[in-house]
Amino acid sequence: MASQCHFHDSDGNCNQPWASRGVCAAPADGSAAALVQHADQRQLCEHNPPHGFRGLCKGPEAAATLKMLRELRDPAVCHYPTCAVVGSGGGLLGARHGAEIDAHSAVIRINLAPDAEMAAQSKYAPHRHLSTWEQDVGTRTTWRVMAMEGYGYLSHYGRFWLRPPDGHGVNENMTGIPQEPLLAIGCHTPGRVGRCRARRLRQTFAHPWSASYLISPLLFKRWSDAHFRGVRGQRVLSTGMYAIALASQLCGTTHIYGFGNGSCPHACYHYYDCGETAGKLGVEQSQMFGDDPKATGGYHNFSEQARVLRRLAARGTIVAHWGTCSRGEAGAPAELVNHKRERRHGARASRRRGERGGGASKGEARSRRKGKRSAGGSTCGGIV
DSSP, X not given: OOOOOSEEOTTOOEEOXXXXXXXXXXXXXXXXXXXXXXXXXXXXHHSOTTSOOGGXXXXXXXXXXXXXXXXXOOOSXXXXXXXXXEOOOGGGTTTOOHHHHHTSSEEEEETTOOOHHHHHTOSSSSBOOHHHHHHHHOSOOSEEEEEHHHHTTSTTSHHHHBOTTTOSSSBSSXXXXXXXXXXXXXXXXXXXXXXXXXXXXXHHHSSTTOOEEEBOHHHHHHHHHHHOTTOTTOSSOOHHHHHHHHHHHHEEEEEEESOOOSSOTTSBSOTTSOSTTOGGGOOBHHHHHSSOGGGGTTXXXXXXXXXXXXXHHHHTSSEEEOOOSOOSOTTOOGGGBOOHHHHHHHHHHHHHHHHTTOSOOHHHHHHHHHHHHXXXXXXXXXXX
């Protein structure tokens, strides 16, 4: 008799509760494991964040925390023949890669960058034509790769989900949290405070309903040492490079879409913050790919990242699909293009509804603003 599935993810994979360990074990060639439960804990405790969890290896709770990390479960599937890693770059507009993206064994998206349906509903995107979005960005999402900072805005983050004293929500435990897509999370600052402290990691990952998995920081260290050692204006890998590093361990062949290679300076930085309605959210790739480290707060050097991606593509480590240099409506029907005038009218209508008592509460408005800011991660995290 076939065992019962705990849940099926969006690609039909059967996930069993507390599946047997070892699916994502470290590769035989000695390279870093994808997930923290298979990381070498001696090395994990040697390195400071973002390349280690040294802060969790000290104090009276250290032994219990390390035991908890070792016992985290694997996803039911940890190897895919081919993967599409889909970035947020404006090169996706008009490139018509959607069907090709959806045809891969797994589709890995970055932060909360929207799929076709989500993009068609966004007032900040250049248009709302679902068919065009399906042709450009695809519809499937197997994994999302996020930094913990972005994860902390999701409604099922423990602090929002659980009732006091563990959180500010209404739920007794973590049952009922979304089970798809799967989430792969990178922690920059594990320690005694913040979203990556032991208590939050336990709430997020160490329970049978979790569809979230903690990426090993040693994998990030390996990629940083190999490709970004000594690079000015580069403190940590971008979330896009997180995703490519993860795919290098999960996927037989890694295809990338929506990443900039430095050849389209006037293309939009994000495909979903582009065109007439993007406002202050929309910037050109030249602003992020320039030589000013202040553009990303000194966290990522996207010019160097573009050079790294070109080298990886030349070696055959990844298969790159660079897209187009176009921007804006990407061929959507004129009546479905988002215009500033429509946005102003929508704002006035919202204010009138609020005056009549039908508007959103202040708390709901704050939640929407937080969600909008986290849609692609921070400015330096929504990766092209």
